[in-house]
Amino acid sequence: MIRILLLAAVFALQTAPEPVAPPPPPIEQARIVATYPHDTSAFTEGLLIDRGHLYESTGREGQSDIRRVDLKTGRVLARAKIAASLFGEGIVAWRNTLFSVTWHGGQGFRWTLPTLKRSGGFRYAGEGWAMTDDGRNLILSDGTPVLRFLDPVTQKVVRRLTVTIQGRPLERLNELEYVKGELLANVWMTRYIVRIDPATGKVKGIIDLTPLIAQVALGDRDSVANGIAYDRDAGKLYATGKNWPTLFEIALPAGL
Structure with missing residues (x-):
């Protein structure tokens, strides 16, 4: 009887239909609204707007x-x-403090706003790539598919979120921005910003920055798109890249 049950289970596995992959997220080309000068010596790692200040x-x-x-x-x-x-890597503003992280060594800093005077430091495990906040927690990327949500007071991890695209973990999440209930992230060494559901980690849409890259026309492979800033008061979204000559205001993607 045991042998019969085992054979039946094996047969069921062999004949079960393959799982259907979820459909790919929609891709939307970025639409340029306005352009502004950007320092070409700035190897951009973090970008944000806080109370009207960039x-x-x-x-x-x-x-x-x-x-x-x-x-x-x-x-x-x-x-x-x-x-x-x-x-130096990402930054996030929280009340009257700006937090910053560094790539290696787990060394973070606090700075006063808007004067940028150093006011303290903090530690974290692993690498630091980018930061943003959702109004409750700071959010840290480290190049892996896992985003860490940090308590703003203690900087301790209170939650982890694995980002996936079509069911697979998505690595190289870089510069972050929280926009109207979504997480936006540059994917390092690509022309894409992904739109992440912060509840599930699923990529729900993709912004293609090809129109911006075509305008800056840089030959350096390291001069990739990296830098997203959302002006929450004005409802405006900005993007730039490492050593780019231009900061772009781009239209909010569909659904935001």
């Missing part, structure tokens, strides 16, 4: 800094240098 963090050892920038002219209004041994 902030940007830049990377590479010996060149990393955090700056407050005039959006219309691209002029740097204030700047905080990162130690030459560190590679």
Whole structure:
């Protein structure tokens, strides 16, 4: 009897239909609304708008800094240098503090807003790539498919979210922005921004930045799209890239 049941189970597995992959998320080309100057020496790692101020963090050892920038002219209004041994990465504004992370070493910093005076530090495991917030927690990417949600007071992990596309984990999630209940993320070394459901981690849509890349026309393979900023008060979305000459305002994608 046991042998018969085992054979029946094997037969059922062999004849069961293959699982159907979910449909691919829709792709929408970015539509350029306006353009502004951007510092071509800025190897952009983080971008955000807080209470009307544009902030940007830049990377590479010996060149990393955090700056407050005039959006219309691209002029740097204030700047905080990162130690030459560190590679600056993402930033997020929380109340009157700006948090920043670095690529290696798990070293994060706190800075006052809007003056960018260093006010403290914090630690985290693994790499730091980008940050944003959802109004409750800070959100950290580290190049893996897993986003970490951090308590803004303690910076301790309170939740982890695995990002998937068609059922498969999506790696190289870089610059982040939270827009109207969705997480937007640049996928490193691609021309795409993915739209992530923060409840499930599923990619629900893709923004193709080809029109922006065609305008900047850079030959350096490292000068990839990286930098998303959402002005929550004005309802405007901006994007740029590493060493790009232009900051673009782009139309909000369908459904936002």
